[in-house]
Amino acid sequence: MHPVHKTTLPILLLLGAGVHAAPLTDATLPARQADVDAIVREISPQRIHAYVEKLVSFGTRHTMSETESSTRGIGAARRWIKAELERCGAGKLDVQFQSHVHPVANRISRPTEIVNVVATLPGTQAASKDRYYVVSGHYDSRVTDVMNYTADAPGANDDASGTAAVIEMACVMSRHKFDASLVFMTVAAEEQGLYGSGDYAAKAKAAGMNIAGMLNNDIIGSSHDENGKLDNAEVRLFAEGVPPVKETTPALRTLLQTGGENDSITRQLARHVKETGERYVPDFKVNIIYRRDRYLRGGDHSPFLDAGYAAVRFTEPHEDFNHQHQDLRTENGKKIGDLVEYVDPEYVAQVARVNAASLASLALAPAAPQDVKVKTANLDNGTDLVWKANTEPDLAGYRIVWRDTTAPQWQGSKFVGNVTTYRVDLSKDNLLFGVQAVDRDGNVSPATYPFPAR
Numbered sequence: 429m430h431p432v433h434k435t436t437l438p439i440l441l442l443l444g445a446g447v448h449a450a451p452l453t454d455a456t457l458p459a460r461q462a463d464v465d466a467i468v469r470e471i472s473p474q475r476i477h478a479y480v481e482k483l484v485s486f487g488t489r490h491t492m493s494e495t496e497s498s499t500r501g502i503g504a505a506r507r508w509i510k511a512e513l514e515r516c517g518a519g520k521l522d523v524q525f526q527s528h529v530h531p532v533a534n535r536i537s538r539p540t541e542i543v544n545v546v547a548t549l550p551g552t553q554a555a556s557k558d559r560y561y562v563v564s565g566h567y568d569s570r571v572t573d574v575m576n577y578t579a580d581a582p583g584a585n586d587d588a589s590g591t592a593a594v595i596e597m598a599c600v601m602s603r604h605k606f607d608a609s610l611v612f613m614t615v616a617a618e619e620q621g622l623y624g625s626g627d628y629a630a631k632a633k634a635a636g637m638n639i640a641g642m643l644n645n646d647i648i649g650s651s652h653d654e655n656g657k658l659d660n661a662e663v664r665l666f667a668e669g670v671p672p673v674k675e676t677t678p679a680l681r682t683l684l685q686t687g688g689e690n691d692s693i694t695r696q697l698a699r700h701v702k703e704t705g706e707r708y709v710p711d712f713k714v715n716i717i718y719r720r721d722r723y724l725r726g727g728d729h730s731p732f733l734d735a736g737y738a739a740v741r742f743t744e745p746h747e748d749f750n751h752q753h754q755d756l757r758t759e760n761g762k763k764i765g766d767l768v769e770y771v772d773p774e775y776v777a778q779v780a781r782v783n784a785a786s787l788a789s790l791a792l793a794p795a796a797p798q799d800v801k802v803k804t805a806n807l808d809n810g811t812d813l814v815w816k817a818n819t820e821p822d823l824a825g826y827r828i829v830w831r832d833t834t835a836p837q838w839q840g841s842k843f844v845g846n847v848t849t850y851r852v853d854l855s856k857d858n859l860l861f862g863v864q865a866v867d868r869d870g871n872v873s874p875a876t877y878p879f880p881a882r
């Protein structure tokens with residue numbers, strides 16, 4: 429007999445979320461939050477389409493393109509993004525330019541001001557507002573020659589699609605309240621070397637900022653493969669396991685020693701995004717790829733990974749390389765280039781809904797438990813877990829989750845109440861465990877992987 433008790437997701441939908449007559453149990457954990465459903469419903473493909481068209485209208489958004497014009501170049505583009513966020517998030521979003529001057533580099537021919545547009549929605553719970561979730565897209569664009577900053581570079585898919593999704597999420601989500609803080613960021617200089625997101629990640633790390641998750645949206649616009657076949661029901665989510673560092677840290681070594689290579693904080697984030705995204709966006713698949721990015725490639729989540737944060741990348745299922753990083757031209761009757769006509773706003777909206785549902789769920793939930801340990805003093809066939817108490821005032825308790833060592837997603841769960849130690853009659857030799865924190869409304873955090881208590 430298989431040891432894993434398969435528990436189905438909780439199915440009882442509680443009316444009047446926030447008021448529970450009975451204490452939470454596995455059976456009464458709500459499967460959906462009304463607020464998250466509302467956010468998913470409010471994401472608009474029409475507005476996303478308008479944002480993509482507006483971004484394309486600046487001609488080029490190359491990082492070194494001109495900044496004086498009000499209609500052409502990256503300066504006009506970033507001023508429009510900032511104004512749009514200030515307009516739609518008035519009184520809610522704190523919108524700032526974050527900039528640095530980048531010196532001459534491989535892909536930077538003169539010192540260039542690199543400007544991120546950062547919109548923060550502050551959390552409303554004292555115990556959670558210093559916990560941040562960052563969602564990002566890059567608004568710069570390029571053509572065949574990465575140094576060509578004058579030619580038209582519409583960058584409709586790469587990455588006006590991600591930028592439009594971030595603007596739409598910021599506008600919609602600023603009308604809702606979350607315990608933790610959300611950062612809606614559009615960055616520059618992705619194409620020149622990830623310098624915009626790199627600057628943000630480095631400053632965040634230096635400031636000790638608690639970024640509990642980062643979602644990068646880059647090339648999320650096309651619902652067709654290069655042969656024109658429709659595939660609008662899935663998105664790829666790239667999630668790194670063990671980082672390719674030269675020196676293995678003690679924490680990393682322990683992760684590997686215990687078979688936890690799929691339980692890095694980034695894989696836990698990806699697991700949570702898949703579970704939440706697929707729950708709130710029906711008939712849409714989040715296809716987790718166990719890889720940092722596309723083969724040997726990188727993106728704006730990479731500097732966050734390097735800074736030690738959990739960070740993942742969304743990208744459409746099939747990239748068409750005739751439609752990215754290309755000079756605009758016609759070859760054999762085929763239009764080449766990253767044109768707005770190749771972007772499907774309904775598809776971008778689906779990816780934005782997955783992002784928004786995940787972000788909302790993360791920012792409504794307590795922090796993932798800290799210092800989770802599995803007791804190893806005695807050899808036995810159970811699993812004794814212990815963890816540090818969370819500090820949120822609305823905490824209801826904790827949930828133990830488990831799965832086979834070869835299974836990607838959690839297979840079993842048990843709500844154990846407001847305790848900081850629990851013994852499960854399942855063997856740590858055969859299964860992988862995690863501990864999640866749950867609030868009184870039934871919002872559930874990502875899982876924390878237990879390290880051995882020695």
Ligand SMILES: [Zn+2]
Pocket residue numbers: 566586587618646647
């Ligand atoms: Zn890109």
